[in-house]
Amino acid sequence: MFAKAFRVRANTAIKGSDRRKLRTDVAAAFPNFSAEQLTEFIPNKEELNVIKIYSHKGEAITVYTNNKNPILFEIEKALYPTDLMLPGVVVPSSGFPQVERGTLCAVTLLGNRAPVAVGVATMSTAEMLAAGMKGKGFAVLHTYMDHLWEFGDKSYPPTLAPLVTDPAEKESAEDEEEMEGQEPFTSCTADPLQPVDIGDLSLKEQDSCARLMGKEELNENRAAETAEDGNIEVQQETEDSRTPQEQMDELFNQCFFHALKCKVKKSDLPLLTSTFLRSHMFSCCPAGQQLDVKKSSYKKFSKFLQCMQHQKILQVKELNKGVESIVEVDWKHPDIKAFAVPEGFSSASAAQESKSEEREQLYHAPEIIPLYGVSAKMIPLFQESGHRKGSILSSSEVRNIIINYVKTNELVDETNKNFVKVNAILCDCLLDKSEQDEITNLKWDDLLSRCLERLQPLHQVTFFGQEPVVRKGNIEPISITIAQRSSNKKVTIIKNLELYGLDPQCVANILQQRVQASATITPVPGTKDRVQVQIQGNQVHHLAKMLLEEYQLPRKYIQGLEKAPKLGRKK
Helix, strand or coil, X not given: CCCCCCEEEEEEECCHHHHHHHHHHHHHHCCCCCHHHHHHHCCCCCCEEEEEEECCCCCEEEEEEECCEEEEEEECCEEEECHHHXXXXXXXXXXCCCCCCCCEEEEEECCCCCEEEEEEECCCHHHHHHCCCCCCCEXXXXXXXXXHHHHCCCCCCXXXXXXCCCHHHHHHHHHHXXXXXXXXXXXXXXXXXXXXCCCCCCCCCXXXXXXXXXXXXXXXXXXXXXXXXXXXXXXXXXXXXXXXXXXXXXXXXXHHHHHHHHCCCHHHCCEEHHHHHXXXXXXXXXXXXXXXXXXXXXXXXXXXXHHHHHCCCEEEEEEECCEXXXXXXXXXXXXXXXXXXXXXXXXXHHHHHCHHHXXXXXXXXXXXXXXXXXXXXXXXXXXXXXXXXXXXXEHHHHHHHHHHHHHHCCCECCCCCCEEECCHHHHHHHCCHHHCCCCCEEEHHHHHHHHHHHCEEEXXXXXXXXXXXXXXXXXXXXXXXEEECXXXXXXXXXXXXXXXXXXXXXXXXXXXXXXXXXXXEEECCCCCCCEEEEEECCCHHHHHHHHHHHCCCCHHHEECHHHCCCCCCCC
16 A cells, blocks of 8 residues: 555644544544543644545545654545554464454564554455465555655554463463574454454465564665565565456556656647547557556546646646646656656657547547426426426437326327327416417427427537536537638638547647648637637538548538538639
8 A cells, every 4th residue: 555655635734623523533443442542542732634645556545643653544434543553452362363354453573562564354264264374364554664654753663572371372472582583473463452363364375464574674674665575575466466447547547657758748738638538548558458447446537637636747627618628737747757668669759740640540429419407497397207497308308208297187189199288387388478378289299399499408428438528508519610811811710629529739730731731729719718720721621521531420510511612613
């Protein structure tokens, strides 16, 4: 967990009610604490701080410190102690204890009760015995000499003599003294003040619990890398043993830093987040692997970027409603500077040359679905089906609700089933005032179309690899217009590309290469943070081919294709 460096996001003093709440949370998490121990652990006057950090894997962790020394850390709303918290743990002589999965454990050196690591059991007692005391006994979260330990005053574990209560254990302790200088064994104790001996749980496999070096050996190897490699050999398993989710997280991090270091330039900003994923990160993915955010711990690409933003690597803003862009990148950030491009990838310059081709090939047209919101006037018609103002429905859902309403209220015209009788609710919801005294029946198609017209228009857009986004109103089409400039020269202007996940700069670059004409990006008049592409000449033919054939956008979402020059005429 803390084998590699972490990043501090916030450091706040704990005062008043927050301190009382922390004491309550600790008492609930560790019910065996006495009132005196609780007060000593969470004092009333000493300096207490809460620190928000991110691990090297991007995990959000809360650390609580007393006089700048870590005493607790919190992961996913579960509290765990640091080794500084456990001076009272003892090893019983009553035999093997009952341990359940998830039991909080302390790791100690045989002959010293002072814990040097904290973790949680990954097997119950029965499972350990069934496995022949082999395999991964528990997952280590925090160890002596890791980066969390270095965050404090870097004190050594105290030397606490074993509590010998019977002759057999006393003899064991004496034998232990004779073995001084040899490699010590590991013992594990579960839950503070509930002493439990897990013995040599992973000793035979030297797996997660593994072995712990002696004090003298630790003193000689205080370099940071020993926290990763040796003090407690918790990473004996190969990378292939990582869970698929952990492997996908690592792949996302690799492609992210690779893209920022080799693909993206300052002139590319602002850059649509969808373009960054599709055109930059995907092209940095090693052969035989594929990025899939749903298989990562982030689940959404926006959450992954939020994590990177918390680490101050980049800044993301919503320049258009529902469309996020990367507006700033800190290329001097240590993580970007330290990233090494994996072997087998072409140089940055070669990657830049093929950038346009990659963008064209990797674009996926968004899925756009019209939706409807229940307005205040339409509530009486929809409340029978359990909907209220603001409920969001698809056209098929609206159709089914109206059909059920008509049948339930027996409004089908008996003489002609193609018509529906207009009752008081249908009259108020669907008819204009001038029609209310004249219309008594409506055709089914007319009834449904009137209903859709009077609902609030919405639409849902789903970009490739991202979660659906619902926006108000109907989606604006990509607008293509031809304008006259000085000397009777024509220019083609394209707007609203961002709404469809298209990067205006990318489109401008591609058009410029294809038609060998000057293309520029200019602000859309009367708007803030929106841009348009402007290219010399009437280029509607080229745009139609790009948008309809290559990008597979439906024609109904493109406005202005009829402005293409007639065949035989000069463009």
